[in-house]
Amino acid sequence: MILFTIGVVGVLIRRNAIIVFMCIELMLNSVNLLLVAFSKMHALSPVAKASPTFASDAQVFVFFIMVVAAAEVTVGLALIVMLYRNTHSVDVNFLNRLKY
Amino acid sequence: MSNMKLLILLIPVLPLIGFMITGLGRNVLSKSLSGFIGSVVVLASLVISFMAFLQVRESGSILATYFDFINIHNLHIAFDFFIDPLTSIFLLVITGVGFLIHVYSIGYMHEESSKDFSKYFSFLNLFVFSMLLLVIANNFAVMYIGWEGVGLCSYLLIGYWFKNPEYTSAGKKAFVMNRIGDFGFLLAVFWVISRLGTTSFSEVFTAESLAKLSQSDITGITLLLFLGATAKSAQLPLYTWLPDAMAGPTPVSALIHAATMVTAGVYLIARSNVWYTMAPFTQGVIAVVSIATMLLAASIALKQNDIKKVLAYSTVSQLGYMFLALSVGAYTAAVFHVMTHAFFKALLFLGAGSVIHAMGGEQDMQGMGGLKSRLKITHITMLIACLAIAGIPPLSGFFSKDEILSASFMKSPMLWGLGVFGALLTAFYMFRLYAMTFLGKFRGSSEQEANLHESPLSMTLPLLVLAGLSIVGGFIGIPEAIMSGAHQLGDFLAPVFAPSAKLMGPHTVSHNTEYILMAVSAIVAIAAMIVAWNKFSKYTIGNEKDSAFGTVLRNKWYVDEFYEKIIVQPLKSISRFFNNTIDIKGIDGVVNGVGSVVQYASRQLRYLQSGQIGGYVLLMVLGFIALLIIQLFL
Amino acid sequence: MLGTYITFPELLIWIPLLAGILCFFIKEERAVKAFALIASVLILAVSAIALFYADESKYPGYNQVSYYWLKYLGNAYHLRLDSIGLLLSFLTALSYPLIFLSSYKQPRENAGKFFGLMLLTQAGILGVFSAYDALMFYFFWELALVPAYFLCSMWGGERRVPVTFKFFVYTFTGSLLMLTGIIYVYMHTPERIFSDGTSAMHSFSYSAFQAASLSAKEQGWLFWLFFAAFAVKMPIFPFHTWQPDTYDQSATPVTMVLSGIMVKMGLFGLLRWLLPVFPEGVAHYGNVVMWLAVIGMVYASLIAMVQDNLKMMVAYSSIAHVGLMAAAILTQESSGLQGAVLQMFNHGINIIGLWIVVDLIERKTGVKRISELGGVSHKAPALTIFVVIIGMANIALPITNAFVGEFLMFSSLFSYRILFAVLTLVCIVLAAAYILSMIRKVFYGEMVSSVKSITDISLMEKIALSVIVLFIFVLGIYPQPVLQFTESAIQALALK
Structure with a gap:
């Protein structure tokens, strides 16, 4: 939760696109961590016993998220590189052209 | 289709054919040809009408059904014609006077271009068609076709000289005011349909139909029909279009605004006489309206200087007489007056037309005078007409007016008194007109004087015929008091008004009273005539001073401004x-x-x-x- | 072949649809005009022939067709022309050649698109008159409207774009409300079983709509949803303000379609859908609508009196006429319905005639303000005669066609409620006043300068106007065939 909050705040207050990006990663990973932790915690509960795959579900999700995060990093970083080439800046507040 | 049925169809259709020929061929027909066609179709209608008249006299009413006009689930209106004594009288008057006026128009309109000439005759024929349809129809719906048709023709003919915006505006006024009347007419028809499910005359006046109508139904229907009649027959409060309608050519004024169309309201009420006899309240309303109209119009006529305006107000006033007759249940007298009025008023208008023609379009009597020696035939015929309308015995106007007055005396002596006062005014303004026009010295320009001429034969011939009719027209209705059984018109019309007569019961005044009444009205008329003769034969411009009341009269009581x-x-x-x-x-x-x-x-x-x-x-x-x-x- | 392989309603929809699409590909203006005229005459011929095959007991399947289409929704491509539909499709088919003829001489930009869209609109309108499935009805309703938007916005006066936008918003709001209503009724219809044995949960068919189980309360608000679409289309006071502007700004042929035929879509909607599907809603709220219609009539007539713009005057006069028809339909009394259907046909003819002459005046003089015109009859006597006749038909003078219809409608209003008859009859007085002042000011009097150089009407225009005048008189003197033609269909709608 703390990691997640750090990530959110980071996204909100930082202006450097790369740091914002890192903060998003931070949020994703905090969720991953949570998933794994809860999975371990609940593995012994009666509910889990009823379903054969329940214990491993959360861990499978983590892998999904990691794959998505990887894809996102590639696309996101590519975007940031393109941005830098065009504007010579990675400041997100500078990129306010998309408005009314 | 039997022969008679076909012939009856031809009565209105012939003028319609004339309308089509002259209307569509207006670019190719010569003046004389379109004048000839226009007149001849009306003459043919006259002949057939006369045949129908004889047939009706011999063997009673004729009903001819042609096709279904509207035939749906709950309403059936046939296109059918019906000729009874009432209709046949109207047919004769319309075609007879109509024919004379067509002939007269050939002379009167000869200065128009041949295209406009044909247009004029086509409108005139269309009018005769509509008017005939109005009186020959056997139900309210078909009658309404004619009813609106005459309004349309009146509109077209008033605005005949369409370049003048005042004329076209007068035409519009006539049409719109008539539409207000149609509003009443149509509501009455719908009322009849909703109660009886039919509009046919042969069904709505029968005893079993009357049983289906409550007293309030009858009062409502008659009042609404009367509203229709006030517009068409120029009664208060819808009379103001008629004086303005004088913008049209003079023969049109004679035919439409004196002899025929304006009597449609009288026809309508005479046709529905049973209802009116059963609705005393409506009769009271008609009595008040007719007396008021008669006196108002007569008072205005006293101060008008336009020769046609005087005649127009005189027409309104005479129509008031007819409605007075209707209000007291003297339907025969009303029809009688329609007939005699058609003769002498058409004659007056045509005579005035002849004067105007001679004066080169001048209508103001202040610029006339002394035409007696120059327009001999016109002068004589006009004098006869003036005597007839003033009710001087033994001309036609005397008999019809007298019959109305004695009938109103029976109802209430006050109505009679007001009626006689109206007769006094009539005699006065008519002889004012006569004296200003024909007596004294000529007051127009020298150029006009040089051009003064008697009108051609096509114009004077109708004048002479109408003068003859104005003299003898009264003899078909000689009152019982003078010669027993000589009221031929009354006998002929009796079957039409029989149901009403049965409702009213017999009541007559004694012969002695009637002699006194006749004498009083005749003396009053002669006295007024002499006063006017003396006063206006020495007329010069400006010697007629207006009192305050005179100014009000000259301005027609400011009714137009008020509206x-x-x-x-x-x-x-x-x-x-x-x-x-x-x-x-x-x-x-x-x-x-x-x-x-x-x-x-x-x-x-x-x-x-x-x-x-x-x-x-x-x-x-x-x-x-x-x-x-x-x-x-x- | 007819009746087995192809039926009249299909022909009537497919010919204008295909011809319209073809028009888009013809480049040359004259060719397009000629092609469109020929196509419209062909449609007229088909629809005239269809009139003779109206009797369904004698000619089963000539005027009816049903295919499976969107079966899983419970829909079918079901077209059927009953006698009312036949009469109105004949009106539509008749109007188009007249419209094309009267504007034949007028140069037209992008002629291909213009005539293409016109014919597409015609296909939509003819579909509306023949649709027997609610979904089909909605489909054709929109098919007629969408090309109309383009027609209004691409050709016409300077203010056409905002005006069309208003038109669009009005009609589209109405249509969507109706769609909501259609879907709601659809959800309450019984299962539909097709002839091949398959079935759908619900049904869009006309009969299913009539049989839908709806409480009186539901019928009440559904009545208003449907009515919204029809009221905007007719238009009924106070949904009318799009109309005078649109009529004024659109190109005249478009205006003719809008006022002569599309208005009838709204009235037809009342007859085909509102009365039979929501009888209780009509019983409950019909009175309110009649009040609106009657008030609208008096209101529009009064406004027409003070209009200086010719087109606006005609537009307001049309609102008054339509109000009368709507009120008469809602009496649900046979003479009122008969009169209304007859008048729907006649009004279409008369108003197209009126637009033709108004357009001629505007085209010849370049002026459409009544106060700036005068003395036209000196230069154009033939035009004047046509104007007087058509004007008289517009104010329902006897022996013109409008009289019979209005007579029947007034009569039914009188027996429904006397006050309605009184108020509506006031309008015939007002109508006479404004039509005659218009004629007086425009045609009579002294010539004004803009009139000095005009010419009388050409042969094409004369033909178009003569056809109209012919209909005016024939149906005015002998209306019985039309009354008889529609009688049985109307008896089914009448309450008594």
Whole structure:
């Protein structure tokens, strides 16, 4: 939760696109961590016993998220590189052209 | 189709054919040809009408059905004609006077271009068609066709010289006022349909139909029909179109606005006489309206200088007489007066036309005078007409007017007194007109004097025929008091008015009373005539001083101004208010307002789209937190 | 072949549809005009022939067709022309050649698109008159409207774009409300079983709509949803403000279609859908609508009196006429319905005639303000005669066609409620006043300068106007065939 909050705040207050990006990663990973932790915690509960795959579900999700995060990093970083080439800046507040 | 049926169909259809020929061929027909066609079709109708008249006299009414006009589930209106004594009298008057006026028009309109000449005759024929249809119809719906048709022709003919905006405006006024009357007529017809499910004359006046109508139904229907009649027959409060209608060519005034169309209202009420006899309230209303109209119009006629305007107000006033007769249940007298009035009023108008023709279009009597020696035939015939309308015995006007007056005496002596006063005024203004026109010295320009000429034969011949009719026309209705059994018209019409007569019961005044009544009205008329003769034969411009009351009369009691102020102007203001305020600002404003509100709201909302990614994310986070709170705590 | 392989309603929809699409590909203006005229005459011929095959007991399947289409929704491509539909499709088919003829001489930009869209609109309108499935009805309703938007916005006066936008918003709001209503009724219809044995949960068919189980309360508000679409289309006071502007700004042929035929879509909607599907709604709210219609009549007539713009005057006069028809339909009395259907036909003819002459005046003089015109009859006597006749038909003078219809409608209004008859009859007085002042000011009097150089009407225009005048008189003197033609269909709608 703390990691997640750090990530959110980071996204909100930082202006450097790369740091914002890192903060998003931070949020994703905090969720991953949570998933794994809860999975371990609940593995012994009666509910889990009823379903054969329940214990491993959360861990499978983590892998999904990691794959998505990887894809996102590639696309996101590519975007940031393109941005830098065009504007010579990675400041997100500078990129306010998309408005009314 | 039997022979008679076909012939009856031809009565109105012949003028219609004439209308089509002269109307469509207006570019190719010569003047004499279109004049000939126009007159001959009416003559042919006259002949057939006469045959129908004989047939009716011999063997009673004729009914001829042609096709289904409207035939649906709950309403059946056939296109059928019906000739009874009442209709046949009207047919004869319309075609007879109509034919004479067609002939007269050939002379009167000869200065028009051949195209306009044909146009004029086609309109005139169309009018005769509509008028014949009006009186020959066997139900209210077909009658309404004629009823509106005559209004249309009147509109077209009043505005015949369409370059003059005043003339066309007079035509419009006539049409719109008649439409107000149609409003009443149609409502009455719908009332009849909703109660009886039919409009046929042979069904609505029967005893079993009458049993289906309550007293209030009858009063309502008769009042509404009377509203129709007031417009068509120029009674208060809808008479103002008739004097303006004098804008049309003079023969038109003679035919439409004196002899025929304006009597349609009388025909309508005479046709529905049973209802009127059963509705005393309506009769009272008619009595009041007719007396008021008669006196008002006669008083206005006293001070008019336009020769046609005098005649127009005189027509309104004489129509008042006819309605007086209707209101006291003297239907025969009303029809009698329609007939004699058609003769002498047509004659007066045609005579006036002849004068105007001679004067080169001048209509103001102040510029006339002394025409006696120059227009001999016109002068003699006009004198006869004036004597007839003034009710001097033994000319036709005397008999018909006397019959009305004695019938109103039976109802109430006060009606009689007012009627005689009206007769006095009539004699006075008619001889004012006569004296100003024909006696004294000529007051026009020298150029006009040089051109003074008697009209051609085609114009004087109708004058002579009508003069003859004005003299002898009264003898078909000699009152019982003078010669027993000589009221041929009364006997002929008796079957039509029999149901009413049965309802009213027999009542007559004694012969002695009637002699006194006749003598009084004749003496009054002669006295007024002598006064006017003396006063106006020495007329010079300006010697007629207007008192305050005289000015009111000269300005026609300011009725037109009054209508303009209380009806036309407010109506226009309301319309403008509806248009500018309610429609444009109100309804459209609301619609546009809804649009503007949406636009305004979106304009405000778009400021949220700031382009600051941080802002978006912040909002997103806040949104999530809000959702979380709602989910967990609420 | 007819009746087995192809039916009249299909022909009537497919010919204008295909011809319209073809028009888009013809480049040359004259060719397009000629092609469109020929196509419209062909449609007229088909629809005239169809009139003779109206008797369904004698000619089963000539005027009816049903295919499976969107079966899983319970829909079918079901077209059927009953006698009312036949009469109105004949009106539509008749109007188009007249419209094309009267504007034949007028140069037209992008002629291909213009005539293409016109014919597409015609296909939509003819579909509306023949649709027997609610979904088909909605489909054709929109098919008629969408090309009309383009026609209004691409050709016409300077203010045409905002005006069309208003028109669009009005009609589209109405249509969507109706769609909501259609879907709601659809959800309450019974299962539909097709002839091949398959079935759908619900049904769009006309009979199913009539049989839908709806409470009186539901019928009440559904009545208003449907009515919204029809009221905007007719238009009924106070939904009318799009109309005068649109009529004024659109190109005249478009205006003719809008006022002569599309208006009838709204009235037809009342007859085909509102009365039979929501009898209780009509019983409950019909009175309110009649009040609106009657008030609208007086209101529009009064406004027409003070209009200086010729087109606006005609537009308001049309609102008054339509109000009368709507009120008469809602009496649900056979003479009122008969009169209304007859008048729907006649009004279409008369108003197209009126637009033709108004357009001629405007085209010849370049002026449409009544106060700036005068003395036209000196230069154009033939035009004047036509104007007087058509004007008289517009104010329902006897022996013109409008009289019979209005007579029947007034009569039914009188027996429904006397006050309605009184108020509506006031309008015939007002109508006479404004039509005659218009004629007086425009045609009579002294010539004004803009009139000095005009010519009388050409042969094409004469033909178009003569056809109209012919209909005016024939149906005015002998209306019985039309009354008889529609009688049985109307008896089914009448309450008594």
